[in-house]
Amino acid sequence: MKKLKTVIIGCGNIFTMHVTPVMHRTDTELVGVCDIKKDRADKAAKKFGTVAYYDYEKMLTELKPDIAHVCLPHYLHPVASQFALEHGVNVLCEKPMSIRYADGEECVKAAEKNGVNYGVIFQCRYNDASQLVKKTLESGELGNVISARSTLTWFRPDDYYNGSDWKGTWDKEGGGVIIDQAIHSLDLVNWFVESEPAQVSASYANRGHCVMEVEDTAEGLITYENGTRYAFWAMNNYGCDEPIEIRLLCEKGKVVLTYDDAWITFTDGREVHVKQSADNLVYENGKDYWGFQHVKQIDEFYRSVHEKRAPEISGKEALKIQKIVCGIYESGKTGKPVKLK
Numbered sequence: 001m002k003k004l005k006t007v008i009i010g011c012g013n014i015f016t017m018h019v020t021p022v023m024h025r026t027d028t029e030l031v032g033v034c035d036i037k038k039d040r041a042d043k044a045a046k047k048f049g050t051v052a053y054y055d056y057e058k059m060l061t062e063l064k065p066d067i068a069h070v071c072l073p074h075y076l077h078p079v080a081s082q083f084a085l086e087h088g089v090n091v092l093c094e095k096p097m098s099i100r101y102a103d104g105e106e107c108v109k110a111a112e113k114n115g116v117n118y119g120v121i122f123q124c125r126y127n128d129a130s131q132l133v134k135k136t137l138e139s140g141e142l143g144n145v146i147s148a149r150s151t152l153t154w155f156r157p158d159d160y161y162n163g164s165d166w167k168g169t170w171d172k173e174g175g176g177v178i179i180d181q182a183i184h185s186l187d188l189v190n191w192f193v194e195s196e197p198a199q200v201s202a203s204y205a206n207r208g209h210c211v212m213e214v215e216d217t218a219e220g221l222i223t224y225e226n227g228t229r230y231a232f233w234a235m236n237n238y239g240c241d242e243p244i245e246i247r248l249l250c251e252k253g254k255v256v257l258t259y260d261d262a263w264i265t266f267t268d269g270r271e272v273h274v275k276q277s278a279d280n281l282v283y284e285n286g287k288d289y290w291g292f293q294h295v296k297q298i299d300e301f302y303r304s305v306h307e308k309r310a311p312e313i314s315g316k317e318a319l320k321i322q323k324i325v326c327g328i329y330e331s332g333k334t335g336k337p338v339k340l341k
């Protein structure tokens, strides 16, 4: 098997979830890391025995890697992804793929034009609980989803925003609790519902964070072509990060998924339960609420590159949740429902 040359762009908080699985792989070599904050790039390069860059364009053109992980602030995702894709590099980008839907579409086109893979991280799909729910729905045992709801009640102190040069801003983060935190639960429910989203009606507000300008609270209703109704509520004003909760009312049973646990109760009385199995990798400074499934998605992405096929969570797949996220913001801003088709 060909050894793949990998680079990681952005050595901030999420870097650990990318570099740890990469360093454990036998089919890849970390040839470079990049951060405009020189101390971060230097520290990461020293620790992982690779080369530090402070300009990702220079790194990509000089090293010509096979794969680039994009771990940058949101507004730079499509900029860096597109540059890499157009230089023939396979890209695995952190969520969200972009702030604007059109920028995500441009990246999908660039990947297609250059014949390379473009994946977007939604690691929660690889939790054992998410996998059980998806497989059970696909098997038909639960019938269609009639109704869904998700709740996210997390804690982001003022310092979370004060300590960042991009979080809490419309131009660089692109929003708050929806585009950054609730995007995972929105993506999971949208993935579970086997129908096209037709419309979203939403509202958002900043109720508890005067230090920043974006929303810390949002709620809304997404309706699907087949009639499924999905109500969501998310906020960063609780005292701790409680597990996200997703409930599905299906034709032949009910699902309760609390992040890494899932209970399925069928109308015939059967019950199935799964709890996340332990992971062997140790992530320095990794956070529980991220889950620890980056390793699984990274593995699937690398296999897709070897096998010259699209990754499971491709850019095209990520456009689905991007459209919903952008629709939530548009609806919240205008106060009107937004068509998603």
Ligand SMILES: NC(=O)c1ccc[n+]([C@@H]2O[C@H](COP(=O)([O-])OP(=O)(O)OC[C@H]3O[C@@H](n4cnc5c(N)ncnc54)[C@H](O)[C@@H]3O)[C@@H](O)[C@H]2O)c1
Binding pocket: 009, 010, 011, 012, 013, 014, 015, 034, 035, 036, 037, 040, 054, 055, 056, 071, 072, 073, 074, 076, 094, 095, 096, 121, 123, 164, 180, 289, 290
């Ligand atoms: N999947 C998850 O559960 C999860 C969890 C946390 C963060 N994330 C995502 O990871 C991404 C990064 O978040 P973070 O918390 O690590 O942010 P961060 O601010 O800690 O890290 C971003 C890094 O990018 C660097 N950077 C900025 N501009 C650059 C440029 N032009 N060239 C090179 N480096 C540049 C910054 O100096 C910083 O070190 C975001 O998209 C975030 O949403 C995902």
